[in-house]
Amino acid sequence: MPQYNPPLRDMQFVMHEVLNVVDQLKALPPHADIDADTINAVLEEGGKFAAEVLAPLNLSGDAEGCTLDKSTHEVRPPKGFKEAYAKYVEGGWPSLGCDPEFGGQGLPLVLNQAFYEMMNSANQAWTMYPGLSHGAYEALHAHGTPEQKATYLPKLTSGEWTGTMCLTEPHCGTDLGLLRSKAEPLGDGTYKINGAKIFISAGEHDMVANIVHLVLARLPDAPEGSKGISLFVVPKFMVNADGTLGARNGIFCAGLEHKMGIHANSTCQMVLEDAVGTLVGQPNKGLAAMFVMMNAARLGVGNQSLGLTEVAYQNAAAYAKDRIQMRALSGPKAPEKAADPIIVHPDVRKMLLTARAYAEGGRALSTYVAVTLDRALSSDDEDERKAADDEVALLTPIIKAFITDNGWIATSHCMQVFGGHGFIHEWGMExxxxxxxxxxIYEGTNTIQSLDLLGRKVLMDNGAKLKKFGKKIAAFVEEEGTNEAMQEFINPLADLGDKVTKLTTEIGMKAFQNPDEVGAAAVDYLRVVGHLTFAYFWARMAKVALEKQAGGDKFYSAKLSTARFYFAKLLPETASLIRTARAGLQPLMEMDEALF
Structure with missing residues (x-):
């Protein structure tokens, strides 16, 4: 069975030595009293919960899956999941980053992000049950009526209830303009909703007393397309005026999806038959409210793959040190043994270092975005809030797409390290x-994220957001430009920054002639910009490690070795990506459709 050790030292390195998050947080009124000791203590306890409570359920939960009673529409998660959730609530973990007005602890989001990374490493399928509750909380916190907030937010904050996001329909995935679910006003401020939703994560389970569904549907007079979508809160059980639970509402699970992975999460086909809900936000403006939840989910999905990359790396590294196979090409490294540990083989090291570099780079980027989001939400300076919000908007599709692409690469590499054993369930790697x-795939496919980055976040504002972030990179390059020890990191970072500027301009000019050129280049473009962000944070981490390695702490020498690997073996991928992005539309569209 796979093991998991929370990467507390690396989390603390990123937070305290690279990003100085305490100083940033102390400047925000809600977090003026935060200190490193508090952050470290929460991380340590959160790591214990992830490693000791969740990780032991991951393999068994995958094997068992969820069970649907079709007569009652009730879903039972795998053995131990409900008990683990009770411990999660008992420990106060759901309220970590929530508003004290509704019973939350008011701690910074960057801390909640780190906690969720550890839970995702330990058990992604379990973590998805409470995971979307935070998105439902954020959407209602931002757009709910006073009555909705009073009814739902304290229960979501405490974890007594969980939340879902009901968007996708059988005929409509990302293109929500095709949505068909209908909502009819009942004349008393409530609505009768009918329709069908699919792929609803944690849509039904018995771990909590009530589930709060946020549902997209159309009002009778709604305009066509995405401009005619409204958002409704639809509880599994109706809530009485005194807060007690009333009758069962007309929303239920009609089937469980049979999936490639995350077997232990109840991914549901949900049916609404005269389900009663209340409007969230303005009529026909549901997407604005839902995107609060969607953006939170996109950051969360990147965090899921970050967690998987870390745990896969840990287990593959441990296996590679223990498994003996063949001899090193340069001669025996463990002559006392029948063969050498496979970690002596260069390609095994390449696979391990790829996973490690993507985990540690992803952690730095995710932590940076989380503390930037804290500033966007809590700064008392309007200009700072706007600048931080713009930066989060720019980097969100990179976190979602680049980190999840890297997670697929890294987990595949780590499975390969195990050889045939990696293909066997009991080892956990597959x-x-x-x-x-x-x-x-979910929360907007990575192609959608790429189109969002290039089309909306870069070209739509003539590169303003990208230029602002680029200025931070340029300032760092300028600051370290005469530091001889940093040249192996600074030179390729500066070079890639120049190439991104030129590539952006070139694609923008092509797009004026034919907008499809954006679609042809977007995926390659996002990966190039993803590497630019990773190179920036790896250079910053290398700077700290160079300054502190003289103390003899092997953590810093390992960090430098990983940084050098990243710049030498992974960053050069951008050369081919830039070339394929520049190849443009014609090679993709030349063939007649009938010939496919």
Missing amino acids: QFVRDARINM
């Missing part, structure tokens, strides 16, 4: 691969 695959 589960990491299967679970990682969905992260590239």
Whole structure:
């Protein structure tokens, strides 16, 4: 069975030595009293919960899956999941980053992000049950009526209830303009909703007393397309005026999806038959409210793959040190043994270092975005809030797409390290691969994220957001430009920054002639910009490690070795990506459709 050790030292390195998050947080009124000791204590306890409570359920939960009673429409998660959730609530974990007004602890989101990374490493399928509750909480916190907030937010904050996001329909995935679910006003402020939803994560289970569904549907007079979508809160059980639960509502699970991975999460086909709900936000403006939840989910999905990359790396590294096969090409490294440990073989090291570099780079980027989001939400300076919000908007599709693509690569590599054993369920590696695959698909496929980055976040504002982030990179390059020890990191970072500027301009000019050129280049473009962000954070981490390695702490020498590997073996991928992005539309569209 796979093991998991929370990467507390690396989390603390990123937070305290690279990003100085305490200083950033102390400047925000809600977090003026935060300190490193508090952050470290929460991380340590959160790591214990992930490693001791969740990780032991991951393999068995995958094998058992969920069970639907078709007569009652009730879903039972795998053995131990409900008990683990009770411990999660008992420990106060659901309220970590929530508003104190509704019973939350008011701790920074960056801390909640780190906690969720550890839970995703330990058990992604379990973590998805409470995971979307935070998105439902954020959507209602931002757009709910006072009555909705009073009814639902305290229960979501405490974890007594969980939340879902009901968007997708059998005929409509990302293109929500095709949505057909209908909502009819009942004249008393409530609505009768009918329709069908699919792929609803944690849509039904018995771990909590009530489930709060956020549902997209159309009002009778709604305009066509995405401009005619409204958002409704639809509880599994109706809530009485005194807060007690009333009658069962007309929303239920009609079937469980049979999936490649995340077997232990109840991915449901949900049917609404005269389900009663209340409107969230303005009529026909549901997407604005839902995107609060969607953006939170996209950051969360990147975090899922970050967690899987870390745990896959840990287990593959341990196996590679123990498994003996063949001799090193340069001669025996363990002559006292019948063969050498496979970690002596260069390609095994390449696979391990790929996973490690993507995990540690992803952690730095995710932590940076999380603390930037804290500033966007909590700064008392309007200009700072706007600048931080713009930066989060730019980097969100990179977190979702680049980190999940890397997670697929890394978990596949780590399974390969195990050889044939990696293909066997009991070792846990093939589960990491299967679970990682969905992260590239849901909450907007990675192609959608790429189109969002290039089309909306870069070209739509003539590169303003990208230029602002680029100025931070340029300032770092300028600052370290005369530091001889940093040249192996600074030179390729500066070079890639220049190439991204030129590539962006070139694609923008092509797009003026034919918008389809954006679609042809977007996926390659996102991966190039993803590497630019990773190179920036790897250079910053290398700077700290160079300054502190003289103390003899092997953590810093390992960090430098990983940084050098990233710049030498992974960053050069951008050369081919830039070339394929520049190849443009014609090679993709030249063939007649009938010949496919």
